[in-house]
Amino acid sequence: MKWQVLLVILMFLVFSCGKTEEKDSSMENNTQSDSLRMQEKRGWMVKAQIESRGVKDSMVLKAMRKVPRHLFVPKSYQEEAYADEPLPIGEGQTISQPYIVALMTELLGLKGGEKVLEIGTGSGYQAAILAEIAKEVYSIEIICPLAERAESSLKELGYKNITVKCGDGYQGWKEYSPFDGIIVTAAPDHIPQPLVDQLKIGGRLVIPVGELFQELILVTKTEKGIKKENVIPVRFVPMTGEAEKK
Numbered sequence: 001m002k003w004q005v006l007l008v009i010l011m012f013l014v015f016s017c018g019k020t021e022e023k024d025s026s027m028e029n030n031t032q033s034d035s036l037r038m039q040e041k042r043g044w045m046v047k048a049q050i051e052s053r054g055v056k057d058s059m060v061l062k063a064m065r066k067v068p069r070h071l072f073v074p075k076s077y078q079e080e081a082y083a084d085e086p087l088p089i090g091e092g093q094t095i096s097q098p099y100i101v102a103l104m105t106e107l108l109g110l111k112g113g114e115k116v117l118e119i120g121t122g123s124g125y126q127a128a129i130l131a132e133i134a135k136e137v138y139s140i141e142i143i144c145p146l147a148e149r150a151e152s153s154l155k156e157l158g159y160k161n162i163t164v165k166c167g168d169g170y171q172g173w174k175e176y177s178p179f180d181g182i183i184v185t186a187a188p189d190h191i192p193q194p195l196v197d198q199l200k201i202g203g204r205l206v207i208p209v210g211e212l213f214q215e216l217i218l219v220t221k222t223e224k225g226i227k228k229e230n231v232i233p234v235r236f237v238p239m240t241g242e243a244e245k246k
Contacts, residue, residue, distance in 0.1 A: 038070055041082040045069075049084045050102045057106045063132035064102050069095075072125040072153060089123040091143045093237060096185060100216075100234065101126055107206045107218050107231065108181035110134055115176065117198070119169030120185035120239075124150030127162050130183070137162045138176050140169035142241050168241035172198040179203060187214045187236040188243040196226060208236040 046064050055061065070081035073095055077087045086094040096104075105126075108116065116134045118127055121141035127150070130137045139162060141147035147166040154162050165173075170192050172182070177198035184195070184207040195205055196219065205219040216231040238244075 038068060038082075042066075042069070045082040045084075045098050046102075049097075049099050053099055053103075055099070055102045055106050059110065059112070059133045060102055060106045060129075063105070063129045064098065066132060067125065067128045068157075069098065069125055071157070072123040072128070072150075089146070090149075091146050093122055093143065093146060095123050095125055096236075101129055103231075104183055104185075104206045104216070105129055105133070108183060108204050110181060114180035117173055117176070117179045117182045117195075118185065119172075119182070119195070121147055121150045121164055122185060124154045124162075124164070126183065126185060127164070128154060128157065128159060131159050131162050134181070135161060136176075138173050138179075139164045140167050140173060142166070142168055170194065170239070170242035174198060182206070184208065184239070185236065186239040187211075187234075188239040191217070191219060191228075192243065196221065208234045211238070 042065050046061055050064060051061065070078040073081050073087050073089060080087060082098070084097055084099060086097050089095050110116070110133045112133060112135070114134045115136045116130050116138070118130060118137060118139040121127055121139040123146070127137050127139045141150065141164065144166040147164055151164040154164070171194045178200040179198055180200055180203050182195050182199060182203070182205045187208040187210060189209065189211050191207060191209060199205055199221040201221055201223055203221050206216070207219065208214045208216050214234050214236060216234045218229045218231055220227045
């Protein structure tokens, strides 16, 4: 009887192990399939929403194809992550639509090796896109829970060239200035002078400006002062903090 009991136990263990391996393999296949599906969605996003509207910078397009936007939104919105629209990320804030992210990044004119400041970290998606091109990215978020989540997400994805802090971005980040480029993802009703001051000569600032009606503005710093160019009408959340007092 003992050998019969041992045989039953052995058969149970073999069967169980086989099921576990099958389950693990199935989970791995599902993960790979989901990853491929999201990659296909990103490819479609770049082609249909970004290239078709005139964004041509090859480094920007490559970054947009690579960075997994669905990992920067709540799980309930991940299936919508590659649609041509902003999405809620909590705390009353949104992640910008993919086209706007690509356009603002292209307007910075990055070639690689630059130091960039971002005002308004949000979910961390724009910072990740910048980090694929620039050497160093410094990002400030006024809402601390968002800053903490973004920093965690960026670290999980392996980004080591992004520094995030919670704070009011109106005064920029003088400690690391001057910057080759500055990008602002919330709209003040005027261009903050500290941000202009922290640009290198030849550097660019991309910022939405306005209240009810907003315009995306490209500011280029020259030896003689600044040059401003209106790009397109936009709609961003308002810049809060010190910007509201000016």
